[in-house]
Amino acid sequence: MAARFPALDASLCTHCGACEVACVEARYGLEGLAPTDTVVLERRRLAVRFVADVATLNVCVHCPDSPCVSVCPHDALLRYRDGRVELLESRCTGCGHCISACPYRAIRRVTELNIAVKCDGCRSEAAGPACAPACPTGALTMTGPMIDDAAARR
Secondary structure (H helix, E strand, O other): OOOOEEEEOOOOOOOOOHHHHHHHHHHHOOOOOOOOOHHHHHHOOOEEEEEOOEEEEEOOOOOOOOHHHHHOOOOOEEEOOOOOEEEOHHHOOOOOHHHHHOOOOOOEEEOOOOEEEOOOOOOOOOOOOOHHHHOOOOOEEEEOOOOOHHHHOO
């Protein structure tokens, strides 16, 4: 399976929250959520924020130095040869070191699950990424190289 990651055209974003809702609904099998619902605010794997009236996207940019990977004491974050950084939730203990280390605020804690989460391009979802198709203005698109999982493994 190939992976791509979200990119935001700030000039088109209305901060409606549809992408965040779609993210949570697809990942957790929920329906009928609103952008302000606690479950959306806590479990979203990407976040759109307005800074000085400009929309910004808090999502993993797969930093070359990957500070989150180097601080994780449980090897829950892995950097693959192709540059992709993935969070293995099954190894995560919710310690929060990666959250503090991420310069893009792309990793967040899900308190009720006691784990960290980050966007993985909906790699585990058969339908693919949910966020970009949910964007009513086309502000959110999937970008980045197509990544072949088999070739990318360490």
